[in-house]
Amino acid sequence: MRDTFVKTLIDIAKEDKNVHLITGDLGFGVLKPFWEQLPDQFTNAGIAEQNMTSFAAGLALEGKTVFTYSIGNFPTLRAIEQIRNDCAYHNANVKIVCVGGGFVYGSLGMSHHATEDLSIMRALPDVTVLAPGDLVEAEYATRAIYEHEGTCYLRLGRGGEKRIHDKIDDFQIGKAIKIKDGARVAIFSTGAIFDEAMEAKEILSKDGVNPALYTFPTVKPIDRKTIEECAKKFEFIVTVEEHNVIGGFGSAVSEVMAELAGTKARIIKVGLNDMYSSIVGSQNYLRDVYGMSSSKIVNRIEEIIAKS
Template sequence: MRKAFIEELTKLAKKDKNVWLLTGDLGFSVFDDFQKNFPKQYLNVGVAEQNLISIAAGLAMSGKKVFAYSITTFLTMRPFEQIRNDICYQNLPVTLIGTGSAFSYNTAGCTHFALEDLSLMRILPNMTVTAPGDAYEVKSLVRAAYKHQGPVYMCITKNGEPIVHNKNTNIIFGKAVKVADGNDAAILVCGRQLSNTLTAANILREQGIKCRVLSFHTLKPLDMAEIKKAAKETKGLITVEENLLAGGFGSAVAEVLADNKITKPLVRMGIPDEFPKGVGSQDYFLERYNLTANGIAGSVKKILKLTSR
């Protein structure tokens, strides 16, 4: 996804000299060509994330379209006050690019585990929150962020996730994309679990269970219409995310159901209320929390079992 991001940003920078890329001393192997080709549109502020946000705000107030890049945990937590006051309060066109979802930096330990970013960014007024599921969604959302007149947060991963969408798929803020159809259950996914979710749906289809799969690349604004439609037309909902369950995508879906007095079984998949312990690969941690194709398929069977009673 990092490659997709910089490729799309490069296209925009060629057309618009007001496009700026700021980084917190990261992305050198990825940004070398951008820095070389657009030296007056690139700034490395160093390991100073609070300055990163305030400089981005100042540039935006000067008419620039700013993309600020850093590791997710450092970008969303250390400068939270600056994000709130300098960017969101002023409603400035700054796009925050957080690299590394959940356990992408698995060997660095809990300081680098991006578990809270969607929850934190979601509570901020004026902030659009996105979590693309593949490189196609990344490119589409970067273009949307460029056109958007307000703050945007985007969580991307640093690994090569499979491409799910075709080139004709329309990706716009606040509109979920149906990638598989079915009326037995609906799997609502936000972020890089998109490929695993589609694999789970294919596994279940071979067993006679037809699942609707919806990619919610935008967590805020949330496509409430698709949630209500899925609740009406299927036996139950499963949400999948690589974020703490508290305040994340699953919580947002639960709020929609509660606010609209919709009584439909809901299973939320994500990280429980704990700091993950131990050392292992990204897959090791994801398997611990059942965030795999088989784990997702198991949750679908669980909810169908509940509805059959």
């Protein structure tokens, strides 16, 4: 995803000299093509994410479209006051990019596990939050936030994500994408953990369960229409996110469903169960430990169906 983001941003920045990219002293192997081709539109702010964010806000208020870039929690949680006061409050055209959402940097421990970022960023007024599920969504999401006025957050995986789409005909901020139709169960996924959701659907289909599958590249604004339609059509909605179940994607879906009248689906949230990971390991290992691997998703859904 990060390579796709950089390639897309280079194309955008070549056409718009007001686009500026700032890194917090990270990502040089990936960002090198950008600064080599567009040195006057690139700044390394150093390991000073708060300053990076305020600097970005200043540039944005002078007419620039500014992308900040770093890994995990560094461009978000470390600089949350600057995002709130300097960017969001002024509706500044700053696009905050995190590479390594969830357990991408799992072996580096809790400080590098980005598992609260979606909830915190979506709580800020006027901040748009996107978490693409594959390379194609990442490209469209990058272009969408560039065109969108105001402060945005783009949460990326790292690399190696499975491709979902060949193309997307009508990508829109705030619109979910139906991948497969199904019966009884609808699986909603956001971000790079989509590959686990897709594999879970394939396993369930072989077991005689045929869940529908949706990807939500946008967490805020959430696609209320799709949620409302699925809540009436299916018995169960299962949300999948590589994130704390409190305040994140599942909570955003729950907030919509809580306001619906009449008979509606039951919601089940798959994610980190309101805790920090006290262990380290690869992304796939931690997903499995904390119930987010495809096999664990399958077990959860089959148990729910068996009890219904």
